[in-house]
Amino acid sequence: MPNSLPLIVGFGGYSAAGRSSSHQAFRRMILESLPAEEQLKTIVSLACLMAQVTKEGEHYRDQDGVLLSPLDVDSRFRQQVLDGTLIRKIELFDPANIPGHKKISLTDAPEQTVQFTMLKRDLPKVPPQSWQIRDLEDGSVEVTATGSSQYLVESPYELIAKAAGQLPSGFNPSDHYNSRFHPRSLQMALIGASDAVHSMGIPWDKVAASVSPDEVGVYSSSVLSQMTEEGFGGLLQARLRGSRTTAKQVPLGLNSMPADFVNAYVLGSVGHTEAITGACASFLYVLQAAVRDIRSGRRRVAILGNAEAGVTPEISEGFANMSALGSDENLCKLDCTDTPDWRRASRPFGHNCGFTLSEATQYIVLMDDALAIELGADIHGAVPEVFINADGVKKSISAPGVGNYISFSKAVAAAINIVGEDSVKKHSFVHAHGSSTPANRTTESHLIEQVATAFDIYDWPVTAAKSYVGHSLSTASGDQLVSALGTFKYHMIPGIKTITEIAPDVAQERLRFPLQDIDVSAGKMDVAFINSKGFGGNNATAVLLSPEKVEEMLAVRYADRFNAYLTQRDITRATAAQYATRADAAQLDVIYRFGEPLIDEAGVTISAKGVHIPGFAQDVIFDLENPWQDMQQTAAVAAAQTDQLCVPD
Known part of the structure; x- marks a missing residue:
């Protein structure tokens, strides 16, 4: 169908706040604003995800086998759940004791020597020319080194930024399927895409059978590739650490692998595949590609998203050397204290000192509106437009630029054309990039303020998901989008709770930066603007429509069969609810099709x-x-x- 509307019919993933599907992560972000029943549900489901308890029927068991009621789980594990989610001190490794080496040079005086013994089997294949080697009787050798020599000696070092947004404590993706030494980000791609597919409430086989194989598209990437031991990280470190490379590190390290894993191991798809990166705006880049293809009719179903496991010592140190991360020292200076507040490390639009690195995986399923009506898909929103613009000439490749003025203003203009001025002026909000750097707080607030002035918008709510989950690089705008879906569901805009006041250099004449959650149930949101900025001049803004607004539009286009669609949708919702119940018990049903029969080329x-x-x-x-x-x-x-x-x- 020409001008098909790309509908969000499924979404899933994992971040520092928890699982995305059925809004578990969003509920964690607004926990204190939820009714007691929703709080209980959130705490108990996160306790299961974090392996604190396992579910048995209507009850739970702790790690010692003690039977617990949901209220027992809440009372015993609430604090552990709160402490083990959102931004916190790095747990994946000891940030104060990172293994490293120091290069040392010994004397240049030819008459001075260094003598030591070592096992003969540990000798280098090509010993240094300055070494004189004498065999000993016990299988050792005595080495006498003369002249100048350089050595690497073990010398642990400390990260200057020890906070990060990590997956919930105790949740290990590899525990939920046979991970076969996959890099962490590819593990996350599998579990995130699986969560999104299950969340649809429609079996994937049914979806695939409803379209031609090449009408399915997968759009996914990881901007920094796979930098853990099993990917490029191990590949680049191997020789310097005295170990060897493996046959898997090169192929598994490629930044296109998330798309390849979803195609091969989740969907078994032979359709279109696309791996696009745009630095920290990468999620919106893959989203734009999917929206483009669905609107044109080339694709009818798209699975898109990113997975990034960027919390590694090397990546942290690299960003720190750019003065991009909020260091412990600077956090202490902001708070006039000797102890950094890692929980509040990310402070968008407040007094801040840099962003907080994080890891996450976010995926959504898009369908054209005709197929969604045909299959009775549940609709969580729609993405009619995504705009991407570069910055032009730049002095610093990492500095903000003018491209975002274009992408953001075009998004607002497009939304007005689609849903009208009233919806945009009175019932829209902004999910800002909100990276928590001093440069971002001024430049992004200024451009949003200018757009608000141009379109005569006042009291425009602006929130920032990074205050909760940190900056997950390629996945960052995915974190923003699924949070916006939560606002449409619960009619609550999350406040920027890591700050106590807006910085004085933030433009806010027409903008509203909430420090606490805002209840918008009296004036429900119709539109969210998802804004993202990336190093190098990668600017993107998406228009996200609420499910209520989309339903109004579809009721007009499909008036003759809309009631039948609603009846079929009830079945879809019931099936999705069954998966949500299992997932809340950490029964994730990760789809991993390794070992299934291959397609017979004959x-x-x-x-x-x-x-x-x-x-x-x-x-x-x-x-x-x-x-x-x-x-x-x-x-x-x-x-x-x-x-x-x-x-x-």
């Missing part, structure tokens, strides 16, 4: 009209229409006229 048949692939309900059909037919006709007429002119009398 069974593939190709004709002039299309391709048949064994195991797929529909064939790939060639598009036989010529989009340049008018150009060919014009050329043919011109050629005929030329021929007539050339005919002799």
Whole structure:
């Protein structure tokens, strides 16, 4: 269908706040504003995810086997759940004792020597020329080194920023499927995409059977590749650490691997695949590609998102050397204390000193509106437009620029054209990039203020998810988007609770930066603007419509069958609720199709009209229409006229 509306029919993933599907992570962010029953549900489900308890029927057991009621779980584990989620001190490794080496140079005096013994089997294959080696009787050798020599000696070091947004304490993705030494970010890609697919409430096989194989698209990436031991991190460190590389580190390290893993191991898809990166705006880059293809009719279903495991010593040190991270020392200076407040390390639009690194995986499932109506899909929102613009000439590649003025203002103008001025002026809010750097708080607030002035918007709510979960790099705007879906569900805009006041250099004449959660149930939100900035001039802004606003639009387009759709949607919601119940008990049902039978290439048949692939309900059909037919006709007429002119009398 031309001008198809890309609908969000499923979403999932994991961040420092918990699981995205069924809004578990969002509820953790606004926990104190929830009714007691919702708080209980959130605490108990997170306790399961964090392996503090396991569910048995209507009861739970702790790690010692003691039977507990939900109220018991809440009373015993609430503080552990609170302490083990959101931004906190790094737990993945000891940030105060990072293994490292120091290069030392010994004397240049030729008459001075260094002598030591070592096992003969540990000798380098090519010993230094200055070494004199003498065999000893016990399998050791005596080494005498003369002249100048350089050595690496073990020398642990300390990170200057020890806070991070990590997955909840005790939650290890590899425990939920046979991870086979996958890098952490690829583990996260699998569990995030699986969560999104299950959240639909429609079996994937049914979705796949409803469309041609090439009408499915996967759009995913990790901007920094896989930098843990099993990926590029281990590859680049191996020789310097005296170990060897493996056959898996190069292929698993590629930044396109999240898309490849989702295609091969989650969906078994032979459809379109695309791995785009745009620094910290990467999620919106893959979102734009999916929206583009669904609107054009090239794709009818898209699974898109990112996975990034960026909390590593090397990445942390790299950003710290750019003065981009909020260091412990500077946090202490802000608070006039000797102890850094790691829980409040990320402080968007307040007095701040740098961003807080984090890890996350976020995926959403998009469908065109016709297919969603046909399948009875539940609709969580819609993304009609995503705009991306560069900064032009830059003095510093990491500095903010003018591109975001274009992307953001175009998004607001587009939203007004789609849903009207009233919805945008009175019922919209902004999910800012909000990185927590001094440069971001001034530049982003200024551009939002200018856009508000241009479109005559006042008291515009602006929130920032990074205050809760940190900066997950490629996944960051995915964190923002799923949080916005939570606002549509619970009619609550999360406050920026890590700050006590807005910094004086933040523009706020027409903007409202809430320090506590805002209840918007009296004036429900129709639109959210998801804004993102990335190093290098990667600016993107998405328009996100609420499910209520989308339902109004679909009721007009599909008036003749909308009631039938609503009936079918009830079945979908019931199925999705069943998965949510299992997932709340940490029964994640991770989809990992490794070892399943491969497609029999001998069974593939190709004709002039299309391709048949064994195991797929529909064939790939060639598009036989010529989009340049008018150009060919014009050329043919011109050629005929030329021929007539050339005919002799």
